[in-house]
Amino acid sequence: MKPGGLVFVLLLCGGLAAAQDTARISGVLDWSRMEMSVRITLDLAGEGIRLPSGRARAEALIEDVFPALIQPLIMGIQVDSSSTVEDMISRGELSLRRADSFAGNARRIPPALSADLSAISAQYTLGLNSIGADFIRHSRPRPITAPMIPVPAREYTGIIIIADENLPVHGRSGSAFPQPCLFPKIWDSEMNLIFDRGMLDQRTGGDRAMVRYVGRESIMRSTPSALDEDLASLVGENPLRIMARGIFGVLPTDPVIDREDALLILSNETNRRLLREGRVALVIHREGLRKDLP
Numbered sequence: 608m609k610p611g612g613l614v615f616v617l618l619l620c621g622g623l624a625a626a627q628d629t630a631r632i633s634g635v636l637d638w639s640r641m642e643m644s645v646r647i648t649l650d651l652a653g654e655g656i657r658l659p660s661g662r663a664r665a666e667a668l669i670e671d672v673f674p675a676l677i678q679p680l681i682m683g684i685q686v687d688s689s690s691t692v693e694d695m696i697s698r699g700e701l702s703l704r705r706a707d708s709f710a711g712n713a714r715r716i717p718p719a720l721s722a723d724l725s726a727i728s729a730q731y732t733l734g735l736n737s738i739g740a741d742f743i744r745h746s747r748p749r750p751i752t753a754p755m756i757p758v759p760a761r762e763y764t765g766i767i768i769i770a771d772e773n774l775p776v777h778g779r780s781g782s783a784f785p786q787p788c789l790f791p792k793i794w795d796s797e798m799n800l801i802f803d804r805g806m807l808d809q810r811t812g813g814d815r816a817m818v819r820y821v822g823r824e825s826i827m828r829s830t831p832s833a834l835d836e837d838l839a840s841l842v843g844e845n846p847l848r849i850m851a852r853g854i855f856g857v858l859p860t861d862p863v864i865d866r867e868d869a870l871l872i873l874s875n876e877t878n879r880r881l882l883r884e885g886r887v888a889l890v891i892h893r894e895g896l897r898k899d900l901p
Contacts, residue, residue: 629653685788688856757874764843770851795869
C-alpha cells in the first residue's frame with residue numbers, strides 16, 4: 608500500500624472510532640415478533656457536524672458505525688439453553704465472519720433529526736429468524752420417534768404449551784419463569800427428549816421460528832378458537848393445549864410436559880409433523896417477551 612493510502616485508512620479508522628464514541632445504541636429484543644429493533648443516535652456537535660451541509664456525512668457515519676455497535680447485542684442472543692451466538696463462535700459452530708454478516712440483513716428506516724437538531728438517529732430492525740437459519744444445517748431432520756405403545760390421539764392443527772408461571776426447575780431446587788431462546792427443547796416428565804432443532808424441517812427453519820413466543824392474552828381472545836388471528840394462522844383452529852409442568856436447561860428455556868401429553872403428540876403422525884413444521888406456540892410471562900437493549 609502506498610504511504611498516502613495508509614494515511615487515508617488510518618484516518619478513516621480513527622474517524623469511525625471517534626464516531627463510535629459519540630454514537631449510542633438503544634433498542635429492544637422482541638421475542639413475540641422475533642426481531643431486534645435498535646436505534647443509533649449520533650451527537651452532531653460531538654462530531655463537529657453542522658447542518659444542513661453536514662447531514663450527508665452524519666448519515667454515512669451512522670451507517671458505518673452500525674455494524675460495530677450492534678455486534679455485541681447479536682453476540683448475546685440466546686441460541687439454546689446453554690449457548691449464545693458468542694458461545695457458538697467460540698466452539699467453532701459458527702464463523703465470526705458469518706456472525707459479522709448478520710448486521711447486513713437489518714432493515715433501516717431513514718435517519719431523522721431530533722427536535723432540537725442536536726442529534727440524528729436511524730432505526731434498524733433485524734429478524735431473529737435470519738440468524739436462526741444459520742444453525743439449521745442438516746439436510747434431513749432426525750426422525751421424531753413414535754412410542755412403542757401408542758395411545759389413541761386425535762389429529763390437531765398445532766401445539767400450544769402454556770408456561771407463563773413460575774415453574775419448578777428440573778434437577779435443581781427452586782423455580783423460575785421460562786426464558787426465550789432461538790431453539791428451546793421440549794422434554795416430557797420422564798425426561799425423554801421430545802423435540803429439538805435437529806428434528807426441525809430445514810425448510811421450516813429458514814422461514815419461521817422453531818416456536819412462536821406469545822403472552823397469555825393471545826390465547827384468550829373472544830374468537831371461536833380463543834386465539835389471536837395471527838397465532839391461529841400458525842397453530843390452526845384446533846390446537847392441542849398443554850400445561851407445562853416444569854422447566855429445564857442451564858438457562859431455564861426448555862418446557863417439560865406430562866408424559867401423557869407427549870404421547871398425544873408422538874402417537875399420531877400428523878401431530879409429529881406439527882413439531883417438524885414449527886407449528887408450536889410457547890406461552891411465557893409477559894416480561895420475558897421483551898428485553899431492553901443494551
